[in-house]
Amino acid sequence: MLARSRALDRVRSRLHRDQVREFPLDDFASLIDATPPPDECAATAEQTRAVRAAVASLPVDQREAIELAFCRGLTHSEIATLKGQPLGSVKTRIRLGMLRLRGALQTEVEDV
Secondary structure, eight states, rough: HHHHHHHHHHHHHHHHHHHHHHHTTHHHHHHHSSOOOOOHHHHHHHHHHHHHHHHSSOOOOHHHHHIIIIOOOOOOHHHHHHHHHOOHHHHHHHHHHHHHHHHHHHHHHHHH
């Protein structure tokens, strides 16, 4: 009787151990926290603040052209038609605005 009980215990132990090992890792994927760590959130917030400040510092005509092109997805020709301006002027405003943004954001990065 004692040998039978120990044999059953071992069989049950092996079954339990094998069952635990057979859980696919996908079952545990839902347990992983998908929120970014606080330092990433802070860095993203700081980058957002810097970009908004840089865009706000642009002259109105450059800011409008860049917002229409990059936020609304309009082409240069569509912006020129919408604003009633020459195509070359729109392209120049976007280019100058992007150069100013690059310069402003580079100094922001250098300050950090």
